[in-house]
Amino acid sequence: MKTKLIATTILAATLLSACNSSSQADHHEAEEQHEHTHDHDDHDHDHDHDHDSDSDNKEVTDEIHFTQAQAQAAELAVEEVRPAPFSHVIRTSGQILSAQGDEATIVATANGIVSFAGASMAEGRAVRSGESVVTISSRNLPDGDPNAKATILYQSARREYERAEKLVKDQIISTKEYEQIRREYETAKTAYEAQASGLVPGGVRVTAPIGGYIKNLMVNQGDYVSVGQPIATVSQNRRLQLRAEVSEPYFRYIREVRTANFKTSYDNRVYSLSALNGKLLSYGRAAGGQSFYLPVTFEFDNVGDIVPGSFVTVYLLSAVQESVLSVPVSAVTEEQGLYFVYLQLDAEGYRKQEVKLGPSDGERVQVLSGIKEGDSVVTRGVYQVKLAAIASVMPEGHTH
Numbered sequence: 001m002k003t004k005l006i007a008t009t010i011l012a013a014t015l016l017s018a019c020n021s022s023s024q025a026d027h028h029e030a031e032e033q034h035e036h037t038h039d040h041d042d043h044d045h046d047h048d049h050d051h052d053s054d055s056d057n058k059e060v061t062d063e064i065h066f067t068q069a070q071a072q073a074a075e076l077a078v079e080e081v082r083p084a085p086f087s088h089v090i091r092t093s094g095q096i097l098s099a100q101g102d103e104a105t106i107v108a109t110a111n112g113i114v115s116f117a118g119a120s121m122a123e124g125r126a127v128r129s130g131e132s133v134v135t136i137s138s139r140n141l142p143d144g145d146p147n148a149k150a151t152i153l154y155q156s157a158r159r160e161y162e163r164a165e166k167l168v169k170d171q172i173i174s175t176k177e178y179e180q181i182r183r184e185y186e187t188a189k190t191a192y193e194a195q196a197s198g199l200v201p202g203g204v205r206v207t208a209p210i211g212g213y214i215k216n217l218m219v220n221q222g223d224y225v226s227v228g229q230p231i232a233t234v235s236q237n238r239r240l241q242l243r244a245e246v247s248e249p250y251f252r253y254i255r256e257v258r259t260a261n262f263k264t265s266y267d268n269r270v271y272s273l274s275a276l277n278g279k280l281l282s283y284g285r286a287a288g289g290q291s292f293y294l295p296v297t298f299e300f301d302n303v304g305d306i307v308p309g310s311f312v313t314v315y316l317l318s319a320v321q322e323s324v325l326s327v328p329v330s331a332v333t334e335e336q337g338l339y340f341v342y343l344q345l346d347a348e349g350y351r352k353q354e355v356k357l358g359p360s361d362g363e364r365v366q367v368l369s370g371i372k373e374g375d376s377v378v379t380r381g382v383y384q385v386k387l388a389a390i391a392s393v394m395p396e397g398h399t400h
Contacts, residue, residue, distance in 0.1 A: 062351060062352065063345065063349050063350070063351055064342070064349070064350040064351060064352065064385060064388055064389045065348060065349065065388065066348060066349075066350050066384075066385055066388045067348050068347055068348060070384065070388065071348075071381065073384075074380075074381035074384035074385075075380060075381055076378060076380060076381030076384070076385070077378070077379050077380035077381065078344050078376045078377060078378050078379060079327065079328065079331070079376070079377050079379045080374065080375070080376055080377075081325055081327065081367075081371055081372065081373055081374060081375045081376075081377060082373060083322075083323035083324060083325060083373060084323070084324060084326065085320045085321065085322055085323075085324065086320070086321050086324035086326050086361075086364070086366055087317035087318060087319065087320050087321070087361060088253065088256075088317070088318045088319045088320075088321065088359070089315050089316065089317060089318075089359040089360065089361050090246060090250050090253055090257070090315070090316040090318065091313070091314070091315055091316075091359070091360070092244050092245060092246050092247070092250075092313075092314050092316065093244070093245060093311065093312070093313060093314060094242055094243055094244035094245060094262060094311070094312050094313075094314040095242075095243050095309070095310070095311050095312065096240055096241070096242060096306055096307065096308050096309065096310050096311075096312060097240065097241040097242075097243055097308060097309070098215070098235050098237065098240060098241065098308050099238075099239035099240055099241050099299055100241075102235060102236045102237065102238060102239050102240075103212075103215065103233055103234065103235045103236070104208075104209045104210045104212075104233070104234050105230050105232075105233050105234075106133055106134075106206060106207075106208060106209065106230070106231045106232045106233070106234060107206075107228050107229060107230055107231060108136055108206065108225040108226060108227055108228065108229045108231055109136070109194070109204055109206055109227065110136045110138060110147065110203070110204040110227060111136075111138060111141070111224075111225070111226050111227055112136040112137050112138040112139075112141065112203060112204070112224070112225065113136065113137050113138075113203075113222060113223070113224055113225075114134050114135075114136060114219050114220075114221065114222065114223045114224075114225055114231070115134060115135045115136075115137060115203070115221065115222075116133070116134050116135075116221055117131075117132040117133055117134060117135065117205075121133065121134075121214070121217075122214065122217070123214050123215065123216055123217055124213055124214060125213060125214045126211075126212070126213045127208040127211065127212065127213065127214060127234060128208065128211050129208060129209065129210050129211040130207050130208065131207060131208050132205045132206070132207050133206055133207060133208055133214075133231070133232060134205075134206045134219075134231055134232075135203045135204065135205055135206070136203050136204045136206060136225060137203035137204075138203060138204075139203070147203070147204060150188075150191050150192045151192060153188045153191070153192070154188040154189055154191070154192035156188075157181075157184050157185040157187075157188035157189070158185060158188075158189070160181055160184070160185065161181055161182060161184075161185035164177070164178050164181040164182070165178075206231065208234050209234070210234055210236060211234075211236065212234045212235050212236040212237060213234070213235060213237060214232055214233070214234060215232075215233040215234065215235040215308070216232065216233050217231070217232045218230050218231055218232060218233070219231050219232075235308065237302050237308065238301070238302060239299055239300070239301060239302065240299070240300060240301075240302045240306060240308060241281070241297055241298065241299050241300075242260065242262055242273070242278075242297070242298040242299075242300065242312070242314065243295055243296070243297050244260065244295070244296040244297075244298075244314040244316060245291075245293035245294070245295060245296075246283075246284075246293060246294045246295075246296055246316065247292065247293055247294075248292055248293075248294065250294075251294060253316075253318050253319075254283045254284075254294060254296060254316075254318075255283070256318035256319050257280065257283065257296060257316045257317065257318045258280060258317065258318065259272075259273050259274050259278060259280070259298075259317050260273050260278075260296075260298060260314055260315060260316045260317055261273065261314075261315040261317065261361055261362040261363060262312040262313060262314045262315065262362070263312060263313045263315075263362050264306070264307075264310060264312050265310070265311065265312070265313075266307065266310065267305075270362040270363050271303075271306070272363070273298055273300050276300040276301050276303060277300060277301045278298050278299065278300035278301075279298065279299055279300075280296075280297075280298055281297045281298060281299050282295075282296075282297050283295070283296040283297070284296070296316060313362070315360070315361045315362040317361055324366055325366070325367045325371060325372075325373065326364040326365060326366045326367060327341060327364065327365060327367055327371070327377050327379070328363065328364055328365075328379045329360060329362070329363060329364065329365050330379055330380060330382065331377050331378060331379045331382060332355070332357065332365060333382060333383075333386060338354055339354070339355050339356070339357050340352050340353060340354050340355065341353050341355055341367075341370070341371065341377050341378070341382075342377070342378040342382060342385045342386070342389075343371070343375050343376060343377060343378070344376040344377075344378060350378065350385055350388075350389075352386075352389055353370055353371065354370055355367050355368075355369065355370030355371060356368040356369045356370060
């Protein structure tokens with residue numbers, strides 16, 4: 001009896017222990033399940049957060065916001081890209097010269113000391129045809145005054161000629177002697193009249209043969225000059241010449257050149273010969289003895305603000321290529337050796353676009369890649385759009 005009681009007690013204790021163990025295991029498993037579920041939720045939450053962050057980053061684009069008010073203030077202008085003819089370009093250097101026949105040289109008509117007609121007689125001064133430029137005085141010269149000599153010789157020859165006319169009628173002198181006296185008279189008369197036409201109280205007056213402006217003065221006040229010595233050059237400056245120097249490798253292209261553009265260094269402006277009534281005069285067939293360049297010469301109308309003698313950058317235009325994409329030079333910006341244009345996407349949206357460039361004719365430049373037909377390129381106000389690009393990054397949600 002006692003033995004059964006002990007056995008029953010041991011069995012009950014064993015069952016109770018097993019129950020508690022099962023309950024703890026279930027509780028521990030439940031806790032682990034809860035923690036796993038919580039961790040999974042946290043992971044999902046973090047994943048969703050990261051996804052949202054990535055989505056926000058993707059909304060940032062390279063679009064530039066530039067309002068219509070800003071565009072109006074910058075006088076912004078755009079041009080739609082269209083294929084058009086574009087000439088092959090040879091870029092070189094050149095010089096502006098006065099046209100032949102558009103200049104005249106003033107020379108001394110007597111020996112003597114130069115005295116300018118006025119204190120304002122200087123290079124660049126306008127003169128009229130027949131206006132006095134200098135006076136040449138022969139007074140106090142060792143050889144005497146040529147003007148006085150010419151006057152004396154003329155008066156003496158005239159008296160001898162008048163006397164010979166009477167003597168030949170009376171047959172006192174021969175016809176041969178008379179003709180000799182007459183020739184001497186005519187020579188003295190010509191010399192005298194040449195001097196007398198410019199005689200003034202101070203000497204011989206030398207005038208401008210044409211109207212224009214004093215291009216250069218070759219003598220100074222008080223210099224001694226001889227008959228025929230150049231004193232000054234007068235230029236009418238109505239027509240000018242453009243002389244371009246082309247290196248020998250481009251010789252095969254020269255015969256195709258028909259016109260040119262050129263850019264001055266003093267105002268950085270590009271001039272088109274086609275707009276200045278320009279024409280090709282000649283091109284060199286051989287290089288000079290001390291030069292490796294071939295000259296190409298044009299003539300054009302002077303619009304009044306082109307300086308003769310100045311050096312220029314020349315764009316020789318030859319064979320025409322069809323269907324070429326090009327933009328104005330003003331549309332292109334350069335950054336660290338790369339070239340960019342700005343495209344208009346809508347009324348207030350723009351984008352910076354890298355391009356690869358071809359040759360330029362000074363006004364336009366060929367675009368090899370980066371843009372396509374129909375694109376709207378900013379041609380004026382480019383710098384203002386470039387500044388706006390620094391502070392104007394728009395979200396992708398902006399609609400067009």
